[in-house]
Amino acid sequence: MVDAYRLRSPLDHLGLTARAQAEAEYSGTGVVLSEIAHLCLINIRGDASDPAFIAAVEKSIKLTPPTAPNTVAGKPSQSRIMWLGPDEWLVITKPGRGERAMAELWKNLKDGKLHAAVTDSSEARTCIRIEGPRAREVLAKGCPIDLHPSAFGPGQSAQCIVAKCGVMLVQTAQAKDTAGTYELYVLRSFATYLWTWLEDASQEFGVRVA
Amino acid sequence: MFLITCPWCGEREESEFTYGHEAHITRPEDPSALSDDEWADYLFMRKNPKGPHLERWVHTAGCRRWFNVQRNTHTNAIMAIYKIGETPPKATTAGNKS
Numbered sequence: 001m002v003d004a005y006r007l008r009s010p011l012d013h014l015g016l017t018a019r020a021q022a023e024a025e026y027s028g029t030g031v032v033l034s035e036i037a038h039l040c041l042i043n044i045r046g047d048a049s050d051p052a053f054i055a056a057v058e059k060s061i062k063l064t065p066p067t068a069p070n071t072v073a074g075k076p077s078q079s080r081i082m083w084l085g086p087d088e089w090l091v092i093t094k095p096g097r098g099e100r101a102m103a104e105l106w107k108n109l110k111d112g113k114l115h116a117a118v119t120d121s122s123e124a125r126t127c128i129r130i131e132g133p134r135a136r137e138v139l140a141k142g143c144p145i146d147l148h149p150s151a152f153g154p155g156q157s158a159q160c161i162v163a164k165c166g167v168m169l170v171q172t173a174q175a176k177d178t179a180g181t182y183e184l185y186v187l188r189s190f191a192t193y194l195w196t197w198l199e200d201a202s203q204e205f206g207v208r209v210a
Numbered sequence: 211m212f213l214i215t216c217p218w219c220g221e222r223e224e225s226e227f228t229y230g231h232e233a234h235i236t237r238p239e240d241p242s243a244l245s246d247d248e249w250a251d252y253l254f255m256r257k258n259p260k261g262p263h264l265e266r267w268v269h270t271a272g273c274r275r276w277f278n279v280q281r282n283t284h285t286n287a288i289m290a291i292y293k294i295g296e297t298p299p300k301a302t303t304a305g306n307k308s
Contacts, residue, residue, distance in 0.1 A: 069218045069219055084273065
């Protein structure tokens with residue numbers, strides 16, 4: 001883990017905090033963009049068919065690794081675990097909680113003498129959240145996944161391409177109208193590109209930073 | 211552009227995948243025992259058919275897993291998709307018509 005005082009978001013240079021304050025009054029915008037910086041991301045690999053592995057993960061983070069492809073377990077307000085592959089998951093926790101989760105996972109997987117890997121990849125990615133009544137339309141401009149509520153909803157995820165850029169896409173909420181809330185976990189070297197692409201694609205609907 | 215059904219992630223656009231060439235080519239047990247011709251045959255010679263072809267693909271932008279595809283190289287029709295280690299389907303003429 002990087003010391004907290006050394007953490008720098010890849011979007012720091014865009015001055016998003018100041019923009020969020022300045023744009024808080026904007027009304028009638030179709031899209032709201034924000035960055036969720038410094039989330040703890042822990043990559044886990046192991047054998048999903050081994051009950052001892054599943055139990056060790058459950059004991060460590062109080063979440064069951066989902067075996068259904070493209071799903072996320074847990075509540076967005078707390079820790080979550082995302083399916084990445086038949087033997088691979090990503091734990092997403094709040095800033096500052098990663099160290100403890102890492103230690104617990106290490107200990108329980110090691111105690112069980114399990115063939116598994118735990119890797120902290122927090123600094124590899126940042127999270128861009130896109131919400132608002134037109135968010136889905138903006139994503140549809142650059143993402144081949146069918147995001148219609150009948151095909152994609154809260155708790156579902158996809159590792160896919162948005163504007164030629166590889167992302168982990170998660171839907172966290174779906175309002176009764178067309179509004180959905182999505183999170184895009186993007187590699188930090190692509191973050192500025194993806195943010196500016198999203199902002200540009202949102203212009204026609206009205207956009208503000210939160 | 212066509213759709214490929216990843217055995218794990220489901221139907222996705224081709225741009226998420228990478229082609230991995232002909233499948234089921236076994237590396238010789240003892241390469242040093244082979245003649246140059248036999249080694250070259252293993253290394254370079256491929257079937258390159260016009261019609262059904264067994265090949266490997268990887269879901270690069272998704273779950274990053276390798277799998278096998280039986281594709282008609284003439285029409286691009288995907289005839290079968292099966293996981294690594296599974297038995298390849300028998301050659302068929304399905305998908306020959308465009």
